[in-house]
Amino acid sequence: MGTATGRLRVTGGNEEPIAQLGGGLRLTRVSGRQRFAGSIEGDGFVDWIFLYRPDATARFTGFQRIDGSIDGRTGSVVLESSGDHDGHRSHGTWRVVPGSGSGGLAGMEGEGKFDAPGGPEASYRLEYRPA
Numbered sequence: 833m834g835t836a837t838g839r840l841r842v843t844g845g846n847e848e849p850i851a852q853l854g855g856g857l858r859l860t861r862v863s864g865r866q867r868f869a870g871s872i873e874g875d876g877f878v879d880w881i882f883l884y885r886p887d888a889t890a891r892f893t894g895f896q897r898i899d900g901s902i903d904g905r906t907g908s909v910v911l912e913s914s915g916d917h918d919g920h921r922s923h924g925t926w927r928v929v930p931g932s933g934s935g936g937l938a939g940m941e942g943e944g945k946f947d948a949p950g951g952p953e954a955s956y957r958l959e960y961r962p963a
Contacts, residue, residue, distance in 0.1 A: 836902050836958040838870015840946070847882075856886025862894075872958070874900010878913065890917040896926065905962060907935025915946075922948040926958060939963025 845864030852858050859881060866876035880894030893914040900906070910932035915924020926944040933940045942960030 834903055834960050834962065836871035836944075836956070836960060838868060838872055838956060840866040840868045840872075840876060840954050840956060842952040842954075843867050845878075850881070858884045860884065862892070868898065868900060868956075870956075872898060872900060872902050872956070874898055880913065882917070888919040891915075892917065892922075892924070895929070902937060902940075902958070902960065905936030905940075907933060907937035909933040909937040909940055911944075920950050922946075922954075926956075928960065933963070937962075 843865045845862065847860050847862045850859040850861055862880045862882055864878045868874050868876055876896055876898050878894060878896045880892045882890045882892045884890045896911040896913045897908060899908045910929045911926040912929050913924055913926050915922055924946055926946065928940055928942045940960055940962055942958055944956060944958030946954050946956040948954035
């Protein structure tokens, strides 16, 4: 079992409306790019669906791809991601999608979390089992 910790920086992205659901609810599609530093070194790509509530809080779910290295193992892996946004800060969980790894990350399993206090930087922690 390994533990990967560090920070990620949002380097770009966009948000597109999908639907107004009535009662102040709305769905949006968020795509973004990140740069990871720490135990994970490389680039991240995220695609989420956000459900916003009338009070500007939201629940989101989607996938995050990491291309780079985790504790020296190079490849790519996809994480299932979900979390909450309170209007200012976001926090969520990750789960490695089984069978999604390639190269040195093939066969990886694990779970983690991230915390984004507002602004372009967030911290992460991923508990993983290499193949």
